[in-house]
Amino acid sequence: MRTPYPDIAPWDEGVLDTADGHRVHYEQCGARDGVPVVFLHGGPGSGCSPAHRRFFDPARYRAVLFDQRGCGRSTPRGGTRHNTTAHLLADIEALRTRLRIERWLVAGGSWGSSLALAYADAHRASVTGLVLRGVFLTGRADLDWFFTGARELVPDAWEAFAATFPRRHRRDPLAVLVRVFEDDDAERVAACTRAWWAWERALLGVSGPAPVPDGDAIARAVDRYRVQAHYLARRCFLGERALLGAASRLRGLPVAIVHGREDLVCRPRNAWRVHRAAGGSRLRLVDGAGHDPFHPALYDAFTGALDAFAADGDFTRWPAA
Known part of the structure; x- marks a missing residue:
């Protein structure tokens, strides 16, 4: 396994003001004259962290990371008004123009992989390639798996999760969550x-006791899941058919896909379907890894693909499975 890249600080930070009340926080790190890459975080709703900078070789990449609308350091945090996938795609393109980058590599994991596919389809001329991890197709099948289907593998965790809802609503937890986050009952939220x-922690395979979010941590988590409920209730304004269609139009563009074989959040079959749709893409299913991007084997595969692109401008020499 490769040694993780060191912690680095950004050399530039700023805010992209939109015309509809959002202020999108962004940062740049690594080599000022390096290969441009934009990182799209997951969620929806999660935001970036300093650990995400460590995916990119600081000697070869000019990495741009930003918090999507309503996320992280962007404001208003938790805001869902004027917050759709179409708005995010416009923000990415506006950010590229602001930073005077002609074309860039797009890297994203989980929801970030969905957004990367949608962006490359909408703005192919701005994209040099894609590196995707833990593919999420945003369709009904993905949502059913996450909220109910995965209970077949972690029944104890699901029972604890489902106990939060009235028994008559346990077949569709997402519908209940959407209503809860649209309400003002702070205790229920x-x-x-x-x-x-x-529940998410159980699917990520995190074991052992952990502090329950409280204080500022619970406030941040509420904002995160409010945005996520807003997106998931609407299939992220995309849906499975739209994303597979986007993948089918990527032929000729360098695409690398990595996915943990034991991913309980986003099923490995998603990566296989995108790989088949995007003719010429390269796929590696990583043994022993789940959804955690910092699992040593998954980190190794993801950064290996990024290193290959930095060296060659494609993934020809990246050893896919």
């Missing part, structure tokens, strides 16, 4: 946030 957080 906090309870559902903690339940969602614990």
Whole structure:
């Protein structure tokens, strides 16, 4: 396994003001004259962290990271008004123009992989290639798997999660969550946030006791899941058919896909379907890895693909499975 790249600080930070009340926070790190790459975080709703900078070789990449609308350091945090995939695609393109980058590599994981596919389809002339991890197709099948289907593998965690909802609504937890996050019942919102957080933690394979979010942590988690509920209720304004169609139009563009074979959040079949649709893409299914991007084997595969592109401008020499 490769040694993780060191912690680095950004050499530039700023805010992209939109015309509809959002202020999108961005940063640049690595080599000022390096290969341009934009990183799209997951969620929806999660935001970037300093650890995400460590995906990129600081000697070869000019990495741009930004918090999507309503996320992280962008404001208003948790805001869902004027917050759709179409708005995010416009923000990415506006950011590229602001930073005077002609074309860039697009790297994203989980929801970030969905957004990367949609962006490359809408703005192919701005894209040099894609590196995708833990593919999420945003369709009904993905949502059903996450909220109910995965209980076949972690039944104890699902029972604890489902206990938060009235029994008659347990067949569709997402519908309940959407209504809760649109309400003003702070106590109910906090309870559902903690339940969602614990369920997600179980699917990520995190074991052992952990502090329950409280104080500022619960406030941040509430904002995160409010944005996520807003997007998931609408299939992220995309849907499975739209994303597979976008993938089919990527032929000729360098595309690398990595996905953990034991991913319980986003099923490995998603990566296989995008790989088949995007003719010429390269896929590596990573043994022993789940959805956690910092699992050593998954980190190795993801950064290996990025290193290959930095060296060659494509993935020809990247050893896919």
